[in-house]
Amino acid sequence: EPEVTQTPSHQVTQMGQEVILRCVPISNHLYFYWYRQILGQKVEFLVSFYNNEISEKSEIFDDQFSVERPDGSNFTLKIRSTKLEDSAMYFCASSQGSGTDTQYFGPGTRLTVL
Amino acid sequence: QQQVKQSPQSLIVQKGGIPIINCAYENTAFDYFPWYQQFPGKGPALLIAIRPDVSEKKEGRFTISFNKSAKQFSLHIMDSQPGDSATYFCAASMTSGSRLTFGEGTQLTVNP
Numbered sequence: 412e413p414e415v416t417q418t419p420s421h422q423v424t425q426m427g428q429e430v431i432l433r434c435v436p437i438s439n440h441l442y443f444y445w446y447r448q449i450l451g452q453k454v455e456f457l458v459s460f461y462n463n464e465i466s467e468k469s470e471i472f473d474d475q476f477s478v479e480r481p482d483g484s485n486f487t488l489k490i491r492s493t494k495l496e497d498s499a500m501y502f503c504a505s506s507q508g509s510g511t512d513t514q515y516f517g518p519g520t521r522l523t524v525l
Numbered sequence: 526q527q528q529v530k531q532s533p534q535s536l537i538v539q540k541g542g543i544p545i546i547n548c549a550y551e552n553t554a555f556d557y558f559p560w561y562q563q564f565p566g567k568g569p570a571l572l573i574a575i576r577p578d579v580s581e582k583k584e585g586r587f588t589i590s591f592n593k594s595a596k597q598f599s600l601h602i603m604d605s606q607p608g609d610s611a612t613y614f615c616a617a618s619m620t621s622g623s624r625l626t627f628g629e630g631t632q633l634t635v636n637p
Contacts (some may be wrong), residue, residue, distance in 0.1 A: 415568070442623060454569065454614060456624040467623050502568050506631075510620040511557040516568030 413437045417503050417519035422495055423523045430496045432520045433487045434503030444504040444514060445478065447471070454502065459510065460486065493524045527552055529617050531628025538605055539636050542606065546600045546631045548615035553596070555617040559625070560600050563612045572602075572613070605635045 416435045422432050436443050445457040458468045460478050479491045487507075492499055500519045506512040530549045538544045548558075556577055561569035575582045575589040577600065582589045585604040602609055615628040 413624075444626075446625075452625040453629045454625075456535070456626065459623040461623075469624065509623045511574070511618065512609070513571050513574075514625060516561075516570065518566065518568050 415503055415505055415515050417501075417517040417520050419520060420518070421521045421523070423525065425491050426495055426524055430490050430493055430522065432490075432501050432503075432522070433515055434486045434488075434505075435484050436486055436503065437515055438484070440505035440507050442466075442506045442509050442512070443478075443480070444506075445488045445501045446504065447499040448502065448519075449496075449499040454467075456461075457488070459475075459509075466509070476521075490522075492506030495524050498522055498524045527626050528586050529615060529626050529628040531615050531631060533549075533631060534629065535632040535634075537634045537636065540606060542605050542635070544602050544605055544609075544633055544635070545555065546613055546615070546633070547597065548599065549595075549597045550617050550626075552617070554624075556620050557618045558589070558591065558598050559616050559618075560587075561614040561616060561627075563614065563630075569614055589617050602633075604631050605633075607635045607637050609633060 418433045443460045448454045458472045459466045475491050503517045504514040504517045506514045559574035560572045562572045563569045573587045577593045588601040591598045613631045614624040614633045618625050
């Protein structure tokens with residue numbers, strides 16, 4: 412069964428450094444998402460992406476964050492200057508359509524900012 | 526107004542028991558309510574979902590009950606098994622949008 416993959420599984424970085432989290436969505440999906448889960452808290456929506464542009468973003472997704480689909484398979488989340496509070500599990504998801512189409516989640520990347 | 530409240534935070538039942546997890550929402554524009562199951566080290570996976578035009582949906586041992594007037598919905602797991610031990614998240618979204626708004630999660634343990 413096709414699945415969303417994410418790399419790396421764990422990223423440790425120093426505060427102020429840039430990080431890029433990578434995702435390979437399911438191949439025939441058109442909508443891509445990033446969510447995050449701070450330890451012990453709920454899963455929070457960051458951004459959705461369709462047709463090479465952001466379709467929706469949350470208040471969390473400020474100028475420090477950016478997303479890109481650099482080629483036909485990868486979908487990336489860049490954090491320009493990491494803060495301690497960016498430490499979280501970051502989940503990528505993809506779906507065929509928007510709205511109520513099932514979003515399939517990857518296993519996540521645990522980001523630790525020191 | 527975008528919040529989804531979930532309870533309990535954790536739940537322990539014996540094998541064969543019927544755990545019930547409850548969620549409440551505020552935004553009446555929500556029109557799609559999925560439940561996700563998450564095992565350690567894995568991402569959330571869709572378990573079952575309901576729209577507000579029905580009051581109940583059943584898939585196998587999993588049932589969603591939906592009360593539109595109370596803005597509440599719940600997940601029931603019939604004949605629970607140790608393999609059902611996981612974290613369960615309710616969520617809500619709008620057909621017109623794309624974001625899922627998640628509840629806080631419930632850690633379910635089913636003892637043998």
